[in-house]
Amino acid sequence: MKPICTFGLAALLAVALGGPAAYGQLNDVFWTGMVSNDWNVDGNWSGGFVPSQSIGGERAIIDNGGMVFIDTSAIDPVAGLRLDNGSLEIRSGGTLGVVTDNLITDPENGIAFIGEAGAGRGQLDVLGGATFNSEELIVRGAADSLLHLEGDAVVTVTRDAQLLRNTRIVGPDVFMEVEGNLEVGGTFIPQITGPNHSTILLPSGGANLGGTLRPEFSGGFTPMLGDSWTLISAGAVSGAFASIDTSQAPAAPRGATYGVAVPPGSADVVLSLSNRLILNVNRGSGTVSIENAVGDNIDLDGYVIRSPSGLLDPSDGVWQSFDDAGVGAWEQANPSNSSLSELNPSGALSIAAGTTHSLGTPFNFQPTGLGQSGDELTFEYSTLDGQIFNGLIEYSGPSNNLLLTVDPATGQAALSNDSMLQAEFEGYVIRSPSGSLLPDDGDWSSLQDQGVGAWEEANPTSFGLNELNPAGSTLLSPGELLDLGNPFAVGGQQDLTLEFLLVTGETIFGNVAYGEIVPMGQVGDTNGDGVVNIDDLNNVRNNFGTMGPPDGTHPGDSFPFDGEVNIDDLNNVRNNFGAGQAPVPEPASLLIACLAAAFVGRLRWR
Helix, strand or coil: CCCCCCHHHHHHHHHHCCCCCCCCCCEEEEECCCCCEECCCHHHECCCCCCCCCCCCEEEEECCCCEEEECCECCCCECEEEECCEEEEECCCCEEEECCCCCCCCCCCCEEEECCCCCCCEEEEECCCCEEEECEEEECCCCCCEEEECCCCEEEECCCEEECCEEEEECCCCEEEECCCEEECCEEEEEECCCCCCCEECCCCEEEECCEECCEECCCCCCCCCCEEEEEECCEEEECCCEECCCCCCCCCCCEEEEEECCCCCCEEEEEEEECCEEEEECCCCCEEEEECCCCCEEEEEEEEECCCCCECCCECCECCHHHHCCCCCEECCCCCCEEEEECCCCCEEECCCEEEECECCECCCCCCCCCCCCCCEEEEEECCCCEEECEEEEECCCCEEEEEECCCCCCEEEEEECCCCEEEEEEEEECCCCCECCCCCCECCCCCCCCCCCEECCCECCEEEEECCCCCEEECCCCEEECECCECCCCCCCCEEEEEECCCCEEECEEEECCCCCCCCECCCCCCCCCCHHHHHHHHHHCCCECCCCCCCCCCCECCCCECCHHHHHHHHHCCCCCCCCCCHHHHHHHHHHHHHHHHHHHHC
């Protein structure tokens, strides 16, 4: 046991030994033990005694990779703690305090640092039945520095806390209170085990949010729509999580998401699994609608749709706003190519689950080359209770890219042109970092195997399937599909990427989707027979102006389907007449042009 002595004697000894002056900086004591050694053993510390705040204002430093545990009360509190490169585990029955020494002027007096300011990794685990308190708590250093709390651990911070790296709080029974302000950065991980979860309490301080929220669920608990968990309760909340990582959470049902909000009238940070409005956008037709797919009614009183590149058309008759439709007291707010917004200052539109409201065809994406994407819209809306949410966005229709579709149940793969433009390419590569590809004959049916042009395989492996056409190219019409056999290992990791080379020399990353391979439709086909002929023209003529479901079942609606029979369908038939069948003689092309012109004239007359 360290001898008890007066502060004056300790100061004299420090000066005599060449150590720091007690009235100035902290007196650092270094951990010299290694793996899984006891904090309370004198021989594990550089000074020969367990560090103590009461004698010389000592700070404990673990910087040699040591793993230290405390399973009883520490012999004394310390005036500072730095886990620059090491771990401290406070187990059940263990207690450690980091307290201010009033005789020390060092600015780090009373602060617990988890991680070194540079790149050092620190980890503090406070387990069930353990207690930790400090004047200030700062989690910093290497990206994987960690504060881990679980069970009925008790953590109190009498001034401020900065959680700038990883913070994991497990279950509903952890007690953590910060009497000052709280800054959240890095990755904040609530590991949720039931309908309730531990809340960080700030009786009077404010919480400033940032970084990533990554909710995890364990203990056999599965969240349900409508569940919510209060993560922080503060005097005030500012900022927001930059992102929510749901990779470790069960998938939310369509129309629902994991979101964070501060309910009106409170300063609580609440995570919930709740429904959100969906903005449905069809790239091909430009149709846009607002949908509530699941859950409770949503009382909408304002929304804004934004496009950084100006892909919106605010024209009357194109954007069919709630104001135009006479739905309540809605008012448009300075619509432009970059923003469409409306507000209802005296009420709200209650949107029930399963209800969709059309906004016309204001999405005006006209790609000039393959690979260009218009998937840039943002959708924000407000509700009658004063909350503002980021809505979900779902795109349909051609993605203007080549698409690799893989059926994980069978290993089948196909390459298709998911675009309204023709795609002419002379090389492609499919990669799998996990080696989930099958390059052998009988598995991968390459274009060379199929005798398509002058294609040549290029050293295929389980990590990459490559083909090049040095003497030509392959042209895919919109919707056209190439079967590639069964090159995906059933049960393999779904980590494939697609890259292809256009005849222009441009290299583009394509899209990859997993699911059943369904041949795409032929643009202009209105009856599903795969060809575009006079029957399709008659379907458009006989059903012009009608509306139905956008699933290909409505007569006259041509692929890509949007549920409306309009001038777009007429143009699709006209521009693709003869597709899917033997070449049509020129007189027939002239005939369809004349018929289409007469049809348009008839529409104008009517």
